[in-house]
Amino acid sequence: MASELNNSNPDHDYSKEKLKHSSKEEMVSTMTNSMHRSSSRPQLDVSRAAIQEDSEDRNPTILLPNQSDDISHLALDIGGSLIKLVYFSRHEEQSPDDKRRSMKKRFGLSNGNRRSYPILGGRLHFVKFETGKLNECLDFISSKQLHRGGIDSPSWRSGTQTDDNIVIKATGGGAYKFADVLKERLGVSLDKEDEMSCLVAGANFLLKAIRHEAFTHMEGQKEFVQIDHNDMFPYLLVNVGSGVSIIKVDGDGKYQRVSGTNVGGGTFWGLGRLLTKCKNFDELLELSQQGDNSNVDMLVGDIYGGLDYSKIGLSASTIASSFGKTISETKELSDYRPEDISLSLLRMISYNIGQISYLNALRYGLKKIFFGGFFIRGHAYTMDTISFAVHFWSKGQAQAMFLRHEGFLGALGAFMSYEKHGLDYLRAHQLVERFPMEAPCIGGKIHGPPLGNLNEKISWLEKFVQKGTQITAPVPMAPPGTTGMGGFERPSSRGNTLRSDASAALNIGVLHLMPTLEEFPLLADPKMYEPNTIDLLDHGELEYWVTVLSEHLPDLVDKAVASEGGTDDAKRRGDAFAHAFSAHLARLMEEPAAYGKLGLAKLLELREECLREFQFMDAYITIKERENEASLAVLPDLLIELDSMNEEDRLLALIEGVLAANIFDWGSRACVDLYHKGTIIDIYRMSRKKMQRPWRVDDFDMFKEKMLSSGDKKSQPYKRALFFVDNSGADVVLGMLPLARELLRRGTEVVLVANSLPALNDVTALELPEIVAEAAKHCDIIRKAAEAGGLLMDAMVSIQEDGLKNHSTSVSLMVAENGSGGPCIDLRQVSSELAAVAKDADLIILEGMGRAIHTNLNAHFKCDSLKLAMVKNQRLAEKLFNGNIYDCICRFEPGKEQL
Ligand SMILES: Nc1ncnc2c1ncn2[C@@H]1O[C@H](COP(=O)(O)OP(=O)(O)O)[C@@H](O)[C@H]1O
Numbered sequence: 001m002a003s004e005l006n007n008s009n010p011d012h013d014y015s016k017e018k019l020k021h022s023s024k025e026e027m028v029s030t031m032t033n034s035m036h037r038s039s040s041r042p043q044l045d046v047s048r049a050a051i052q053e054d055s056e057d058r059n060p061t062i063l064l065p066n067q068s069d070d071i072s073h074l075a076l077d078i079g080g081s082l083i084k085l086v087y088f089s090r091h092e093e094q095s096p097d098d099k100r101r102s103m104k105k106r107f108g109l110s111n112g113n114r115r116s117y118p119i120l121g122g123r124l125h126f127v128k129f130e131t132g133k134l135n136e137c138l139d140f141i142s143s144k145q146l147h148r149g150g151i152d153s154p155s156w157r158s159g160t161q162t163d164d165n166i167v168i169k170a171t172g173g174g175a176y177k178f179a180d181v182l183k184e185r186l187g188v189s190l191d192k193e194d195e196m197s198c199l200v201a202g203a204n205f206l207l208k209a210i211r212h213e214a215f216t217h218m219e220g221q222k223e224f225v226q227i228d229h230n231d232m233f234p235y236l237l238v239n240v241g242s243g244v245s246i247i248k249v250d251g252d253g254k255y256q257r258v259s260g261t262n263v264g265g266g267t268f269w270g271l272g273r274l275l276t277k278c279k280n281f282d283e284l285l286e287l288s289q290q291g292d293n294s295n296v297d298m299l300v301g302d303i304y305g306g307l308d309y310s311k312i313g314l315s316a317s318t319i320a321s322s323f324g325k326t327i328s329e330t331k332e333l334s335d336y337r338p339e340d341i342s343l344s345l346l347r348m349i350s351y352n353i354g355q356i357s358y359l360n361a362l363r364y365g366l367k368k369i370f371f372g373g374f375f376i377r378g379h380a381y382t383m384d385t386i387s388f389a390v391h392f393w394s395k396g397q398a399q400a401m402f403l404r405h406e407g408f409l410g411a412l413g414a415f416m417s418y419e420k421h422g423l424d425y426l427r428a429h430q431l432v433e434r435f436p437m438e439a440p441c442i443g444g445k446i447h448g449p450p451l452g453n454l455n456e457k458i459s460w461l462e463k464f465v466q467k468g469t470q471i472t473a474p475v476p477m478a479p480p481g482t483t484g485m486g487g488f489e490r491p492s493s494r495g496n497t498l499r500s501d502a503s504a505a506l507n508i509g510v511l512h513l514m515p516t517l518e519e520f521p522l523l524a525d526p527k528m529y530e531p532n533t534i535d536l537l538d539h540g541e542l543e544y545w546v547t548v549l550s551e552h553l554p555d556l557v558d559k560a561v562a563s564e565g566g567t568d569d570a571k572r573r574g575d576a577f578a579h580a581f582s583a584h585l586a587r588l589m590e591e592p593a594a595y596g597k598l599g600l601a602k603l604l605e606l607r608e609e610c611l612r613e614f615q616f617m618d619a620y621i622t623i624k625e626r627e628n629e630a631s632l633a634v635l636p637d638l639l640i641e642l643d644s645m646n647e648e649d650r651l652l653a654l655i656e657g658v659l660a661a662n663i664f665d666w667g668s669r670a671c672v673d674l675y676h677k678g679t680i681i682d683i684y685r686m687s688r689k690k691m692q693r694p695w696r697v698d699d700f701d702m703f704k705e706k707m708l709s710s711g712d713k714k715s716q717p718y719k720r721a722l723f724f725v726d727n728s729g730a731d732v733v734l735g736m737l738p739l740a741r742e743l744l745r746r747g748t749e750v751v752l753v754a755n756s757l758p759a760l761n762d763v764t765a766l767e768l769p770e771i772v773a774e775a776a777k778h779c780d781i782i783r784k785a786a787e788a789g790g791l792l793m794d795a796m797v798s799i800q801e802d803g804l805k806n807h808s809t810s811v812s813l814m815v816a817e818n819g820s821g822g823p824c825i826d827l828r829q830v831s832s833e834l835a836a837v838a839k840d841a842d843l844i845i846l847e848g849m850g851r852a853i854h855t856n857l858n859a860h861f862k863c864d865s866l867k868l869a870m871v872k873n874q875r876l877a878e879k880l881f882n883g884n885i886y887d888c889i890c891r892f893e894p895g896k897e898q899l
């Protein structure tokens, strides 16, 4: 059979256009949801929904296509210094008329729980403006028509809504102060919400719904904290805005403002501006990084002649009096360096806030203190200083934690105050944060008018890239100068370079609300589950993987551009994609936790998302089609060969087949090099040669025992197996399908679980039915099972004619989408369809490096699991398995409930 593997026929049967068309249209999966809410303002006329034309939002992330009609679109928090906007954008994309699905629905042969009613879904965006530039903010709102329920609102398009009756939720003092301006400029009225309630509502939502929202920051080290939802309260919330509010939070809506201080962010920025002549806040912060506050502050040593005051635990370098040295009569402001002044000011204010917070925590016996507000500005030194103060004064008893959405608590709370906002029941697994290159529209500052289309994005990106190249690696600081003697020493993260404006804009992403995502129900211990095997917090690892991805980039861009016909437009998009993705990588090298907790799964998915953002829907489509066709051509011979074997030999040959065919991976540098050097047949031969047992991890005998045991020990066949398939071509056709056939033959129902969206050369759930149908032409077992599973359209029509009652007694072969658009899988967030079919499964087969090694290698399941992969990376093979590239992994683990 092997000799036929390179028999790829260019005039193949697969209609490229058809595949491409269907994958583009259906890119947006119809993951479903039972949440359907009644209406609230602004009203959206869902009945008139049409496919969205807004090209800016065309990137087809997996999101819910049909949002219910009750999402409020904009909330404001107008503070003393900054205006914060949280707005919601919908994605109305009509479910394509999917024959497969509608047929199955008609016959009640659902593969899961795909439903047809409206789905809540969309994205939450976070934007901020300076309050002094209110006009910019109003221009932004108006250009995006956010106040009218979004630019894409059908009711707006149909002209049924007038501005006069629009009411927008707003909080912060500016909701009162600027109400008239908003009425005048936008015609909208503001519905004012209490600021403290909003802060608390925002913080509670973030802590409950976002997995790694909170983090600690000590001596330059950021560590994400998983908050236990059942043990969240009470806590102290310290919002450091212009001024500071200190709130004791006891539950949802249960809180008390227990203290505050007028020495806050406004004080820092205001005094700092006066004293240093800085033009903006970031400049002031940046200045502090070159400062030495001992030129400005009076230290214990200055008073004690260079000595420590050891009796009360104060070292000579402790600040005795902030700005104390400036009492000198011989010096004027111009005699002090602005850098030193800025640092002294930052230390004074941060430390003071930390100390007051600690005192309030002490007053109420609270151990957890969360700090929000834009004074924090994700700035390492500020956070270290606050943490130091809390840690020092509480003797380690209380913990300072920070929030990624720091300054957006109030705005988010105002958004939550819409009667029906749809966020109440969302949990971490239903939110996906993405980082598109839309800086003018997310997280950070506004750089000119909002980006209207991909072209604008590309040109803005070119500018961003120019800026991005200026991003320098963090300057390592000398170790902290603590003497262990108490008082306040210098935290260690001082030297870190502040993010440039453009990259700061990417610090928090767009939150995709995906109510249909669910936790995979077969995880043995969901709380302990960590998808990623390799810890990218380890700098060496991060550097390695970032390098691997960078090196792979030119090849990927080639494929992507070719997949779009190699046009000039495709080339331009290809370049933009390469710049954008490189900028992401540079950003992550500079600050690995910039996008939240980073794992390899997220990094690899980011690449796919970035491709989609530049409208490369399926970069490997041609390769996938070619390899599918070549493999399908040799499948009949393989099946004959397998059928001539005895049971035991056949099972071994099947597992070998899966492992050997997993070499066809276009994501691996080594494999791509192989493709350039040899033919498919060479590769396959080499791969088969590697099959000698024992494999690097070899639990085959255990699996065989489970599958084939006879006599007294004869085991029942598995009822339902979930096959997490990987690559197109040989991998799925010659590897996983024959193994699936073996299980079907033994009476096990098989669900092929594949990606919802393309990633590298992975096969997608939408492509599988066609592949199965082709395979079914050569195999009765597959055909009958596919008919029973509703995968064959022709068969479905005959079922319709025969009536449903006795459509088939055969076990089913089905397909389910996994909810993912990357080469790995995070089982905390899978499609509801997969979650539904998983409930009856008693065997899981995870295949490939992404799904079985990078992620899930250490995952335990309630049912039996088999992990099969070839390790196509030398470093990984050494590190994880003490082995070599092309080693094979066959790990079997009995279900945890059966142990
Ligand atoms: N770009 C910026 N412009 C002005 N102030 C900023 C900026 N970024 C961070 N800050 C800091 O954030 C503070 C405002 O924080 P914020 O939480 O928005 O409070 P408020 O609601 O009072 O405006 C400012 O006083 C300043 O210290």
Ligand SMILES: CC(C)(COP(=O)(O)O)[C@@H](O)C(=O)NCCC(=O)O
Pocket (backbone or CB within 6 Å): 548, 604, 662, 665, 666, 667, 668, 669, 670, 726, 727, 760, 823, 847, 848, 849, 850, 851, 854, 869, 872, 873, 874
């Ligand atoms: C992206 C992949 C996880 C896909 O592997 P697969 O799941 O298809 O076996 C893998 O190709 C990979 O880790 N590539 C990067 C490492 C390298 O080039 O060596």
Ligand SMILES: [Mn+2]
Pocket (backbone or CB within 6 Å): 665, 667, 726, 727, 760, 761, 762, 823, 848, 850
């Ligand atoms: Mn793959």
